[in-house]
Amino acid sequence: MSIETMRELQAYGFYIMLVAMVVILYSYWFHLKRSEKVGRKDYEKYSNLALNDNLQDDVLESLSSSDKDDNRSVKK
Incomplete structure (x- = not known):
């Protein structure tokens, strides 16, 4: 395998990973906004923690x- 082929594969891998990371980031952002909108969690109150x-x-x-009962049942 030549150097040019390896660098070309590295470039393709970089762009594939970049797209995957962007998809993961936006899906996580969408999850946070959706759960906040539905009312499961209010993440804005954690921002001032x-x-x-x-x-x-x-x-x-x-x-x-x-x-509280679960915490009391734990034995030390």
């Missing part, structure tokens, strides 16, 4: 009773 990290700040999500 680094800014509002004092002890006096509001809690983002409170644990449900089933989550």
Whole structure:
């Protein structure tokens, strides 16, 4: 295999990976926007988590009773 063929294959591989990464990025963005629109999660409140990290700040999500029971059943 010559150097030119290897470089040509490398270029094709680069563009295929680039397109794949763009598709993955936009599908993830679409998933975030769709789940926010449906109401499953509100990701915008997590964006200020680094800014509002004092002890006096509001809690983002409170644990449900089933989550609390699951945490208590774990033995140390």
